Structures are given as C-alpha cells and as structure tokens.
Amino acid sequence: MSIRIMEAAELLSLNKFNIDEEQAHIVLDKEICSRCQDKPCLLVCPAVLYRLDKNGDISFDYAGCLECGTCRVMCINRGIIKWEYPRGTFGINYRYG
Amino acid sequence: MGEESQFDAIVVGAGPAGLACAYLLAKAGKAVLVIERGDAPGAKNVTGGRIYAYALNLLDKDLLDDAAWERKVSHEEIMIIDGNRSITMDYHDPSLTEGDESLQSYTILRAVFDQWLADKAEEMGAMVVCGIRVDDLIQREGRVVGVIAGEDEMYAEIVIAADGVNSLMAQKAGLISDIKKETVGVGVKEVIELPAKTIEERFKLNQNQGSARMILGCTQGIHGGGFLYTNQESISLGCVFMPQEIVQHGKQVHDIFQELKMHPAVYPLIQDGETVEYSAHLVSEAGYRGMPAKLYKEGLLLVGDSAGLVINTGYSIRGMDLALLSGIAAARAILGESDLSQIGPAYLAELEKICLLPTMRLSVGYNQLLDIPRIYSNYPQLAIGVMQRLYKVDGQIPQNLKKQVMEAINESGLTVWQMLKDGLKGVRSI
Ligand SMILES: Cc1cc2nc3c(=O)[nH]c(=O)nc-3n(C[C@H](O)[C@H](O)[C@H](O)COP(=O)(O)OP(=O)(O)OC[C@H]3O[C@@H](n4cnc5c(N)ncnc54)[C@H](O)[C@@H]3O)c2cc1C
Numbered sequence: 001m002s003i004r005i006m007e008a009a010e011l012l013s014l015n016k017f018n019i020d021e022e023q024a025h026i027v028l029d030k031e032i033c034s035r036c037q038d039k040p041c042l043l044v045c046p047a048v049l050y051r052l053d054k055n056g057d058i059s060f061d062y063a064g065c066l067e068c069g070t071c072r073v074m075c076i077n078r079g080i081i082k083w084e085y086p087r088g089t090f091g092i093n094y095r096y097g
Numbered sequence: 098m099g100e101e102s103q104f105d106a107i108v109v110g111a112g113p114a115g116l117a118c119a120y121l122l123a124k125a126g127k128a129v130l131v132i133e134r135g136d137a138p139g140a141k142n143v144t145g146g147r148i149y150a151y152a153l154n155l156l157d158k159d160l161l162d163d164a165a166w167e168r169k170v171s172h173e174e175i176m177i178i179d180g181n182r183s184i185t186m187d188y189h190d191p192s193l194t195e196g197d198e199s200l201q202s203y204t205i206l207r208a209v210f211d212q213w214l215a216d217k218a219e220e221m222g223a224m225v226v227c228g229i230r231v232d233d234l235i236q237r238e239g240r241v242v243g244v245i246a247g248e249d250e251m252y253a254e255i256v257i258a259a260d261g262v263n264s265l266m267a268q269k270a271g272l273i274s275d276i277k278k279e280t281v282g283v284g285v286k287e288v289i290e291l292p293a294k295t296i297e298e299r300f301k302l303n304q305n306q307g308s309a310r311m312i313l314g315c316t317q318g319i320h321g322g323g324f325l326y327t328n329q330e331s332i333s334l335g336c337v338f339m340p341q342e343i344v345q346h347g348k349q350v351h352d353i354f355q356e357l358k359m360h361p362a363v364y365p366l367i368q369d370g371e372t373v374e375y376s377a378h379l380v381s382e383a384g385y386r387g388m389p390a391k392l393y394k395e396g397l398l399l400v401g402d403s404a405g406l407v408i409n410t411g412y413s414i415r416g417m418d419l420a421l422l423s424g425i426a427a428a429r430a431i432l433g434e435s436d437l438s439q440i441g442p443a444y445l446a447e448l449e450k451i452c453l454l455p456t457m458r459l460s461v462g463y464n465q466l467l468d469i470p471r472i473y474s475n476y477p478q479l480a481i482g483v484m485q486r487l488y489k490v491d492g493q494i495p496q497n498l499k500k501q502v503m504e505a506i507n508e509s510g511l512t513v514w515q516m517l518k519d520g521l522k523g524v525r526s527i
C-alpha cells in the first residue's frame with residue numbers, strides 16, 4: 001500500500017533541498033520562546049520543524065524548511081528574530097510545484 | 098535609460114506576474130532583467146493547480162499553442178465531506194473543452210510552467226537570472242532606483258516587485274507592514290504519481306482532459322478547504338487552512354492533511370499512487386480587503402501576489418490569471434507613459450481597464466460569505482445528513498421529507514433562523 005499517512009520527516013525526504021550549511025535563514029531566541037505561552041509554531045509549520053525537547057524548550061531545525069512563511073506570520077511573540085528566504089540557490093527546490 | 102540605469106526595468110521574481118511583465122517589456126524592445134532567488138523559475142513556487150487560459154491569451158495568443166499545460170479541465174467538481182461520508186458533484190459540459198481556446202482552463206505544475214514562461218520571456222529578449230536573492234531596494238529621495246543583491250547593486254528606471262505573497266520588496270518600500278495572520282492561509286500539497294490511464298479511468302476523463310475539484314468540509318471545521326487537480330501523470334492533492342484557526346483547533350496542519358488522504362472518498366482516487374513531493378506556500382485570503390492601500394511608489398510597481406491579487410470564491414481560486422493580468426497592466430503602463438513619475442497612476446488605470454480592480458472589488462462579497470464559520474462544518478454536515486436520509490430505505494414507513502430535513506438541520510447544529518440569516522447574507526454578498 002503506497003498511499004498512507006506519512007510522517008513529516010518522511011515527506012520531506014522526498015523533496016530536493018540544497019541546504020545552506022553556513023547560514024541559518026531562520027533564527028530563534030530561545031529566551032523569548034521559553035516565555036511564549038501558545039507556541040503556535042508547533043502546530044502551523046507544515047514541515048513540523050518546531051518541536052518541544054525533553055525540557056519543554058523549542059527545538060528547531062531549518063533544514064527541511066519549505067519557505068512558506070507561516071511561522072513568521074504566526075509568531076506574535078517574536079521569538080523568531082531572523083526570518084529570511086535562504087540565500088540564492090539554497091533551500092527547497094521544487095521539481096513539480 | 099537614465100545615466101546610472103543599467104536596465105529599463107528590473108523585475109524581482111520569476112512567477113507569472115513578473116514574467117508576464119518582462120515578456121511584454123522585452124517584446125517592445127526594453128532592456129529587462131528578471132531576478133529569481135530559486136535555482137530555476139518555479140523552483141520555489143507552489144499552486145493548486147489550475148490556470149485560466151484567457152490571461153495567457155491576453156499576454157500573447159501565440160503562447161496558447163505550446164503552453165506547458167498538464168490537462169485541459171473538462172470536469173468541474175465539488176466534493177463535500179462530513180466524517181467518513183461525502184457528496185461529489187461533477188459538472189461536465191463539452192463546451193468546457195471545445196471551441197474558443199482562450200475560454201478554457203488547464204491544470205499545471207509550477208516548476209514546469211514557470212520555466213516554460215521564462216523561456217518565452219527570454220526568447221523576447223528578457224534576461225532571466227536565477228539563484229540570486231534580492232535583499233533590498235535602493236531608494237533615493239523617496240524614489241526606487243534599483244535593487245541590492247548581496248554585494249551587487251543594479252539600477253533601473255523602474256523596479257517591478259513580483260516577489261509573491263511574502264513580499265519583502267513591498268515591505269522595504271513601506272507599502273505594506275508585517276503580514277496580518279487573518280489575511281493568509283497556509284496551503285499544503287502532495288504530488289502523487291499515477292499512470293495517465295489510471296487517472297483517466299478513475300476520473301472518467303478523455304485523454305489529455307482533466308478534473309478540478311474543490312473539497313469542502315475536509316478541514317475539521319477550520320476556515321479552509323481542499324483541492325484536487327489531475328495532472329498528466331500525477332494528482333495534486335492539497336488543503337488550505339487559516340493558520341490562526343489551526344492554533345485554536347490544536348492539531349497540526351500536517352496531521353489534518355494526512356487524514357484527508359485516507360478519507361474513504363479520497364483514498365480510492367489516489368490509491369497505488371506514489372507521493373513524489375510535499376510542498377507548502379502561503380495564499381492571500383483577504384481578497385480586495387487585503388490589498389495594500391497603494392500599489393506603487395515612484396520607481397516601483399507591485400504586481401501579482403505582492404499586491405494581494407487573489408480571489409477565492411470557495412468553488413474556485415484565481416491567483417495566477419490575476420498575476421498575469423497585473424503583469425500585463427504594469428507593462429502597458431510602463432510602455433505607455435514617458436513621464437516616470439506618472440507610471441504608478443497609469444498602472445492603476447491599466448488595472449481598471451483590464452478589469453482586474455473591478456473584479457477584485459466584486460470579490461468582497463465572497464470573502465464575507467467565506468467568513469461564515471458554519472460553511473466549514475455545519476453546512477457540509479447538513480448536506481450529508483439530508484442525503485443520508487433521502488437514500489435510506491429500510492422497509493419502515495418513511496417520514497415525510499420536511500420532517501427528515503428538519504431532523505438533518507437539528508443534527509447539524511444549525512437553526513432555521515441562522516440559515517435564513519446566512520442565506521440573506523449570501524444573496525446580498527454575491
Ligand atoms: C496551495 C495553493 C493553491 C493555489 N491554487 C491556485 C489555483 O488553482 N489557481 C490559481 O490561479 N491560483 C492559485 N493559487 C494562487 C497562485 O499560486 C498565486 O496567486 C500566484 O502564484 C501568484 O503569482 P506571482 O507571480 O504573483 O507570485 P509567485 O508565483 O509567488 O512568484 C514570486 C516569485 O518571486 C521569487 N522571489 C521572492 N522573493 C524574492 C527575492 N527576494 N529575490 C528574488 N526572487 C524572489 C519567488 O521565488 C517566486 O519565483 C494557489 C496558491 C496556493 C498557495
């Protein structure tokens with residue numbers, strides 16, 4: 001059965017990425033995040049890149065980002081201190097789109 | 098060209114809006130540079146998938162001959178889901194695919210389509226440079242004179258911001274502030290490969306013809322909806338949600354979408370297929386209300402999504418045709434107005450002439466209608482509830498129809514009064 005519920009990580013592994021190892025295009029301030037009550041990023045990121053670690057802190061990995069911008073729009077407490085598109089050629093490379 | 102200007106025009110973003118503008122400017126002999134951050138045109142872009150051909154026809158009718166289509170839409174479908182039940186309406190009309198090409202619509206995939214349109218713009222003489230992210234505008238005395246990308250500065254008489262929904266250019270120019278969360282939806286999509294023959298059998302299609310399906314009630318009550326488009330050898334299945342309501346609902350975007358795939362009415366359509374890509378993108382949901390107050394500044398025009406030009410009626414979504422139209426309007430304004438300071442107002446006049454602004458204004462009603470939260474849960478439940486009763490034959494004395502409908506209304510949590518109010522709102526708004 002090829003059509004099934006898939007984890008976000010598995011879905012992302014189907015995509016083509018050119019990851020910028022030198023520069024993160026999204027950066028969080030962990031201090032601000034720890035004070036953020038709702039943490040909308042946990043739910044709205046289609047790639048599920050925001051997770052809670054065992055201490056209840058936000059952990060985030062910018063590799064796998066689909067560059068949709070949803071987290072940026074929803075982060076009203078501004079723990080996202082940098083949100084840019086990746087540098088030219090880096091990031092997601094849709095083959096279908 | 099001014100002394101400093103290397104180009105007549107710089108277009109930021111190689112989506113349909115930017116490419117349409119570049120195509121016409123280049124065709125008229127202007128020196129045009131298109132800068133795209135993706136590795137190739139389309140590499141960053143996601144759409145549902147249907148484009149209306151009239152807009153391409155307006156750009157240049159020759160383009161219709163070999164456009165990078167997937168399938169010509171022959172079936173317009175609406176699917177209503179409640180729980181594991183569903184209703185599907187399928188509107189088929191031979192005239193959808195016969196006669197005037199420019200009145201038809203096609204499914205597309207953006208990595209293919211955008212590359213094709215970029216090639217066409219290059220054939221006209223435009224320069225399309227990929228893999229470069231524009232970081233800022235160069236402004237002098239309130240006038241935009243060029244762009245900055247990394248270490249490079251490039252100058253032009255006019256800059257066209259065609260950088261999409263998350264427009265950095267419009268922000269840098271001070272034409273928009275941060276995106277408000279009520280004004281956007283987040284769209285997610287899987288491209289699922291299947292043999293052409295299987296797609297044609299499952300959707301009852303002739304060769305090269307396709308279906309465009311909107312799915313209502315699949316968002317677990319969240320303002321939004323699903324879509325399914327048939328491509329030549331794949332299916333684009335996706336969903337759009339208001340992110341704000343996702344948070345209230347307390348479930349991940351990804352999870353809700355995965356559940357849609359497994360719905361008993363959706364699964365058989367994609368069964369045995371293979372997911373080859375997972376994508377996400379914002380879509381502007383506010384219609385005319387969400388447009389920036391000003392669509393230009395001296396030396397800069399906003400086109401396509403950066404100007405908020407999307408219309409969602411609930412049964413169709415139009416962004417790409419409007420993007421093309423605004424690109425055409427921008428080019429016409431630039432070509433027709435020799436006084437640089439008057440290009441902005443000329444652009445607005447062209448947007449009126451090309452019927453884009455009037456169409457946007459009319460769309461306000463649809464937005465009001467789609468603001469009714471009951472559309473996403475109670476009404477789908479009601480429609481399904483009525484069907485369920487109509488088709489139930491169990492040998493008992495059937496209840497009269499009126500009673501059955503009342504029962505379905507009660508079950509859906511609606512009241513007749515509420516429905517009258519919503520109905521009135523509906524009639525008034527569209
Ligand atoms: C899920 C979903 C479904 C949709 N379904 C439909 C549909 O079925 N039919 C329809 O008509 N519309 C649909 N739309 C809307 C439609 O896709 C958009 O309205 C349309 O793509 C807008 O075109 P554009 O050229 O304005 O912007 P875009 O297509 O977004 O192009 C912007 C370009 O600018 C580039 N760019 C951005 N920033 C920079 C920078 N700083 N430097 C260099 N380049 C940059 C991007 O990489 C991109 O190539 C849908 C949208 C979504 C998200």
Ligand code: SF4
Pocket residue numbers: 026044045046047048049064065066067068069070071072377
């Ligand atoms: S931009 Fe989109 S995919 Fe990337 S981290 Fe934010 S929400 Fe997730």
Ligand code: SF4
Pocket residue numbers: 028032033034036037038039040041042050058074075076077078079080
């Ligand atoms: S929403 Fe913003 S501030 Fe809150 S946890 Fe997420 S990233 Fe941090």
